[in-house]
Amino acid sequence: MKQPALANSPPQHRVRIGPAGWSYPDWSGYVYPSRRPKDFHEAAYLAQFFDTIEINSSFYQPLRPDHATLWLERVAANPAFVFTAKLWQKFTHDPSAGKEDERAVREGFDVLRKSDKLGAVLAQFPFSFHCTRETTAYLTALLRRFADYPLAVELRHSSWQKPETVDFLREHQTALCNIDQPLIGHSVVPSAEVTSSIGYVRLHGRRYDTWFSDEPDVSRHERYNYLYSLDELDPWIGRIRSINEHTHSTFVITNNHYQGKAVVNALQLIAVLRGTKVKVPDSLRQHYPELDQIATEMPTNPTLFPLGSPPAKK
Numbered sequence: 314m315k316q317p318a319l320a321n322s323p324p325q326h327r328v329r330i331g332p333a334g335w336s337y338p339d340w341s342g343y344v345y346p347s348r349r350p351k352d353f354h355e356a357a358y359l360a361q362f363f364d365t366i367e368i369n370s371s372f373y374q375p376l377r378p379d380h381a382t383l384w385l386e387r388v389a390a391n392p393a394f395v396f397t398a399k400l401w402q403k404f405t406h407d408p409s410a411g412k413e414d415e416r417a418v419r420e421g422f423d424v425l426r427k428s429d430k431l432g433a434v435l436a437q438f439p440f441s442f443h444c445t446r447e448t449t450a451y452l453t454a455l456l457r458r459f460a461d462y463p464l465a466v467e468l469r470h471s472s473w474q475k476p477e478t479v480d481f482l483r484e485h486q487t488a489l490c491n492i493d494q495p496l497i498g499h500s501v502v503p504s505a506e507v508t509s510s511i512g513y514v515r516l517h518g519r520r521y522d523t524w525f526s527d528e529p530d531v532s533r534h535e536r537y538n539y540l541y542s543l544d545e546l547d548p549w550i551g552r553i554r555s556i557n558e559h560t561h562s563t564f565v566i567t568n569n570h571y572q573g574k575a576v577v578n579a580l581q582l583i584a585v586l587r588g589t590k591v592k593v594p595d596s597l598r599q600h601y602p603e604l605d606q607i608a609t610e611m612p613t614n615p616t617l618f619p620l621g622s623p624p625a626k627k
């Protein structure tokens with residue numbers, strides 16, 4: 314079966330795959346080398362392997378223009394690279410944002426947009442954001458407020474998973490974020506909806522035991538401590554291809570970030586979709602020897618097990 318030539322494809326119908334965020338202490342010695350050069354920068358390093366990263370810090374506070382400028386410089390070596398960015402949670406989790414809040418958000422996003430490096434702005438709503446007349450009205454106002462950006466919306470509650478939502482988002486030219494998450498109660502199920510010229514997919518992992526946990530002894534990262542198997546990724550490969558047939562650009566973001574698992578799965582998706590081997594961080598191969606199967610180069614140091622094979626059981 315012929316694979317889509319995504320690596321050298323024209324701007325239309327391009328799939329960009331990458332992790333959500335890059336600033337994680339537990340990535341040291343996994344994704345990033347333990348000993349880093351003096352001028353090391355996480356975004357610059359990741360841009361060697363990926364054509365996109367979802368900016369996570371913009372969810373917690375507005376993206377500073379000087380930071381946006383710096384990050385553009387850091388990824389400049391990869392001309393195909395495009396950021397996506399999460400909208401400040403004040404607009405999605407605490408709907409009290411005013412004009413000054415909007416101005417602050419736009420200052421950072423506009424630096425990326427003016428350089429044609431802002432692929433999408435993601436408004437991620439919590440599970441508690443159910444579909445009602447009031448929430449639909451709020452979402453309508455928000456989409457109009459930021460209509461000049463390429464928008465995507467993540468809706469996690471199943472009350473939104475209906476044809477009316479698809480029609481609504483198409484009317485507002487906003488991408489529905491197709492997500493993979495633990496299917497608990499009224500969680501949305503996997504989909505391949507296309508509601509704008511861009512496609513958006515986010516893979517959160519499937520930690521059923523910690524997804525909704527509020528236990529004090531459960532670390533926050535445990536929610537995203539999950540490595541997808543190739544069998545689990547396979548249905549999503551089909552969905553990504555389907556989405557990409559009907560969009561200008563498709564973004565696939567892996568959010569199962571603990572200890573670099575998001576990077577592992579993102580690299581595996583790229584390898585399958587391109588039908589070719591890929592460049593792999595050498596430090597990551599020490600912990601995930603299965604990456605030897607898709608790596609273009611031999612490891613600098615021996616992996617734990619040869620050719621990705623686990624040790625024989627005694």
